[in-house]
Amino acid sequence: MDITIEPLDVERDLDLLHAWVTHPRSVYWMMQDATRDDVREEYAGIVANPHHDAWLGRVDGAPRFLAETYDPAHSPLAGLPELGEGDLGMHVLVAPPAGPSVRGLTTAVFDAVMAHCFADPSVRRVVVEPDARNEPIRAKNVAAGFVELREIPLPGKTAMLSVCTRAAFEAARSAEHLTPALMDRAQRHLVAKALGEFAHERLITPAPDGEGFRVVAGSSAYSFAARRHPLDHWVVDPASIERLRAGVPADPDAQELIAELAPTLGIPDQLLPTYLEEIASTLAAGAWKLRHRRVPAADLVGAGYQEIESAMTEGHPAFVANNGRIGFSLDDYRAYAPEAGQPVRLHWVAARRSLTHLSLAHDTTEHELYDGELAPEVRDRFDGRLRALGVTPQDYLYLPVHPWQWQHKLAVTFAPDVARRDLVHLGAGDDDHRPQQSIRTFFNAGRPERHYVKTALAIQNMGFVRGLSPAYMAATPAINDWVASVVESDDELRACGFGVLREVAAIGYTGDAFHRTAEPSPYRKMIAALWRESPVPRTPDGEQLTTMAALLHRDADGDSLVTAWIKESPVDAATWVRAYLRAYLRPLVHCLHAYDLAFMPHGENLLLRLRDHVPVGAFMKDIGEEVAVMAPPGGARLPLPAEVERIRGDFPDDVKALAIHTDVFDGVLRFVAAILDDDGMLPAEGFWAIARETIEEHAADHPELADAAAAYDLLRPEFRHSCLNRLQLRNTLQMVDLTDQAESLIFAGTLANPLAVQS
Structure with missing residues (x-):
């Protein structure tokens, strides 16, 4: 307000x-x-x-x-x-x-x-x-x-x-958000989410209890009302939760619920405190948002891209501990959390060129990169700082770092590198940036046409230390070039308004002692960054940009943004959903069938373009780390350049289709479908029927891809149930190996496919 x-x-x-x-x-x-x-x-x-x-x-x-x-x-x-x-x-x-x-x-x-x-x-x-x-x-x-x-x-x-x-x-x-009333609301919300997602992943089995359900956890019993939707999706009513501990009424408490369920959840004893800390941090963030981010959904209908970005309150829809950010103080949270919406000026270091690798897209040069990102007076200031120290500016590359990272890591953990002038702190840049939902990525608020900047950030958040590996990122621009060339040359994808935001440059410093140790460690991921194209120059006038996570957003009063958009649009809910799935689902199915190409298309990785509040196109981002070609060399539909071979994987057939079944149906659409059903906008069966029609229409338009469509069989009666929370619960410090993510998956039986043709 x-x-x-x-x-x-x-x-x-x-x-x-x-x-x-x-x-x-x-x-x-x-x-x-x-x-x-x-x-x-x-x-x-x-x-x-x-x-x-x-x-x-x-x-x-x-x-x-x-x-x-x-x-x-x-x-x-x-x-x-x-x-x-x-x-x-x-x-x-x-x-x-x-x-x-x-x-x-x-x-x-x-x-x-x-x-x-x-x-x-x-x-x-x-x-x-x-x-x-x-x-x-x-x-x-x-x-x-x-x-x-x-x-x-x-x-x-x-x-x-x-x-x-x-x-x-x-x-x-x-700490004004840490009040009993706000914490009670945050606790109820998170306990409701935990009960729903743990039930979805079959870690717990709620038993019918009158008109509601009941879960026994240690000495506590939880009774609650819930709605069950396709894909075994549970929507638990937070206000309905009643807890009895040893037979005595007690307030719902997310940390106590986790501790009570720990044997069932399979959290290793030595990692349980870490997970409980992430739960506490998620609760603190929830209370802060209730206190400070009470933006009505109706006010976001016509809002700008960054206003919507900072108004998001849920984090990842499936992970229970989704706002860990372990390492941030309260002041850090208020300065750098995306929901705080505060401008941030990135710091810059000069990294000795001989110890640093800069990789660039095919149409980008070092000179063009820095000229586009740093004003001449800033470059002059940086060069002057280096000369004043008696070193030659041409011997260095400029590398942006998160202010927290400089203060807490580079100036301490890498003090020898700074002292010997292999790293030189140049101070803050002149551009105001806004932190994005992914916490370590920044949008240039002062110059929106300039690139996003993704920085290394050594905080623990949602199962990972959020660093960036210089070695892993060396091929990032080449991977992005290849993916962009495929997408931009495809008539079907262009017709759907589907594009990618390339990561055009990646830089990483490797001159530290940690790169000379035998075993890899998070310390090798502390000093790196990449630049990604901004969507602003590619968004036509009259269109609104929004993170797709906004489709899952409910405000503090429970009103959903997707419902508000549909009500303000000139079309009905079914037509709106059809337009959305044409911009989102159809391109992803086409990439899979035509190229065996799979993205990680969750809410914060995809931007929607809206016209008159109706989706007309989409941008995929975060390509380098989260894209795969799921075919062995002999079976690939497209050859890969040598530097791009890293993204190829030989996956089991029943895993390949999970690029749509898990990442799209279960990871995104089950939430959107439930919101529209619960809001009375579109029954779930109607939503899933439109999704099925979207895939069938694509198949009818592309008979040349019939063999691929049959192999992936996206309309099969059921698919393997891949579980996200189980990954985090198994290892709260690193839930998957990024170099072999398929081998890290944990399954819990199968899910009935709501797109399957009913006999």
Whole structure:
């Protein structure tokens, strides 16, 4: 919500003031019987008083609160020994609601008024004196950092004198999301997700219990209401969850649920604490988003790409521990988490050229790369820094690093490399970037036409340390060139509006001691980056860009963005879904059938282009690490350049089709279908019928691919159930081997295919 504060205009605002201060809910304002003239006289006197000010507050442009600030030395508090220089008195009155109450409004208003008070650097403390009987406002004061000093007599009331220092307010505000109410909502949401996804992966088996279900976990029993959708998809109602621990009612607690289920989940004992830490971090992030990212879905319908990106609140839809980010402090979270939406200026290091590898796309040169990413004055500044140290700029390559990575890793773990000038810290660049959902990738907010930058980041998140391997990335631009050449030359893919965002350059430093050890380690992935094309120059005017993860988004009140888009579009839900699957599912099926080419097309790896709120095309990204040609050399439909052979794999037949069955049907579409069904937009059977028609129409249009379509058999009655949480639970530190991901898969029987033709 957008909160502004302006000087009160007594005549303009008189009707509002009178209604607010005389409302029954404003009893502690002590003006219940005031007339309009009484209110005019009172506030005209305040406005005229050089030691007292009155302010009107607006929320999203509408008048919603009244605030007063005053000098305690010129008030009834004058002479109190506890008060002194730099104190500022404050009163705030939130308007009685004219309609449905807005969750979190009072807290947001209170924070805004406090920030307004402390905006004056001469203010040392804020002073309040609420009626001692007003327990709710006293509790809010304490939560904001106030210390209650003592009761004092004032005209008309006994007041609780309370003070809040600037430091106390900042400390309270830094953890203001960690309240019982917000944590309870975060706990219920995560417990509901855990119950649903663990049931989906057949780690637990909920038993029917009256009109709901029941799960026994250790000494606890959980009862809940849930809806079951195709693909054994469980949607658990968080508000319905009731827990009995040893027969006594207890609050749902995600960490305790995991600990209770640990023997069933198969988490190794030595790794259970790591997983519990990721669960705690996910809960903390959930509470923070409930406090700070309450963006209604309706407000995102016409929003810009980065506004949508920062409004996403769920993380990966299937993983339970999906916001681990172990290594980030609270300040780091507020600075670098994508949902915080804060601008970030990447740091740059000069890496000695002889110890660093830069690989480039076929149509990119080193000179063009740096000229496109760094303004001339920035290049001059960097070159000047190197010359001042007595080294030659031509002996170095410029490498962008995450600010956290410089502070916590390069300047410490790689201190010898910095000391011998193999790495030289050049400071922050001039461009403001926005962190993306993938946490280590940045969009250039100031110059959107410039490349994304993906950086190494040594935090533990969702089963991996998020580093980047210089050796693994050396072939990344070549892989992207090849994939792009295939996609761009294909008439079918062009007709679907399908494209890829190439990773055009990759750089990695290997001069450190860790690259001279016998065994690979995460320390070899600490100093690397890549540049990816921006979608902005390739998006036609009049189209909206959005992460596909937005289709799975529900706001804090449970409203879904995909439903809001459909309602604002000129088409019905079935037509909208047909357009979406033409932009998403059909191109992926074509790549598989025509080229044995598989992507990792989950929500954050794909951008949708919308026109009039309807999908018209898509961009795949994150190509280098997450693309595969699933055919041995002798059976390949297309030859691969030698430097691209890394992406070829010889997979079992029943695994090949999982590129669609698991990654698309189970990984994305089961969630979209359930949202539309639960929202009453499109029954699940209707959604899956359209998906089946999409594949059948592709087959009819491409009879030359009939043999491939028969081999993949995407409409088979069932497919192997590949499980994501089981991977993370087995090894919370590295859930798969990126060089052989197929061998890492864990299966739990089969899933009935909702696209299968019913006999």
